Amino acid sequence: MAPDPDCIFCKIVQGEIPSAVVYTDDRVIAFEDISPSAPVHLLVIPVDHVTFLTGLDESSEALIGHMALVAGNLAIEKGIDDSGYRLVLNQGPDAGQMVDHLHMHLLGGGPLGGVAT
Amino acid sequence: MAPDPDCIFCKIVQGEIPSAVVYTDDRVIAFEDISPSAPVHLLVIPVDHVTFLTGLDESSEALIGHMALVAGNLAIEKGIDDSGYRLVLNQGPDAGQMVDHLHMHLLGGGPLGGVAT
Numbered sequence: 136m137a138p139d140p141d142c143i144f145c146k147i148v149q150g151e152i153p154s155a156v157v158y159t160d161d162r163v164i165a166f167e168d169i170s171p172s173a174p175v176h177l178l179v180i181p182v183d184h185v186t187f188l189t190g191l192d193e194s195s196e197a198l199i200g201h202m203a204l205v206a207g208n209l210a211i212e213k214g215i216d217d218s219g220y221r222l223v224l225n226q227g228p229d230a231g232q233m234v235d236h237l238h239m240h241l242l243g244g245g246p247l248g249g250v251a252t
Numbered sequence: 253m254a255p256d257p258d259c260i261f262c263k264i265v266q267g268e269i270p271s272a273v274v275y276t277d278d279r280v281i282a283f284e285d286i287s288p289s290a291p292v293h294l295l296v297i298p299v300d301h302v303t304f305l306t307g308l309d310e311s312s313e314a315l316i317g318h319m320a321l322v323a324g325n326l327a328i329e330k331g332i333d334d335s336g337y338r339l340v341l342n343q344g345p346d347a348g349q350m351v352d353h354l355h356m357h358l359l360g361g362g363p364l365g366g367v368a369t
Contacts, residue, residue: 187333189325195317208306211306219347222340229335231363231367243346249289249348
């Protein structure tokens, strides 16, 4: 899928905007959130420009699961797998999705409060 | 994988504890959270007893992605896909994981606040 020329996360994937990348493979890239909400706050995004889960079919299930398993491995690397961490996918305005490129937040490093609201 | 006899979510899967089930297939089951944190608050869980992402290998990626895509379809059914929704996986104590059976929260139906902390 072609990158979206107006998408800041596509520009990060392309290396056109610098970011603190912590992991990359052929399907996903992970980097530090520039405005962290927790001591550990990473974003895991697909290399391809995808905005919404609801546009995806079963062929994308492995990609979404891969994002989660990569996040879990990064939690181990960051030393927060035992203390605990939260994975979050925000979709649309009520959730405050800030960038129209699917992204999974990995949050941890201290108590995170409630369920997630 | 055998159900855990001490797990409340395994008991829901087995039908031993009643719950407001909204979706089921051979891999996952979804039901209303009994203590909702948002106007729409569902849980999507694997039929098999799994506790942590970090114990999983690549063969489980499709299952985790399937949970997310089922949640996205439920967001459509609940009429919150346009207004927005949040998917959350809590792992371990800092995230407040309440039941040791992997579960994905689907939250929506109104503004959810911050990223998720």
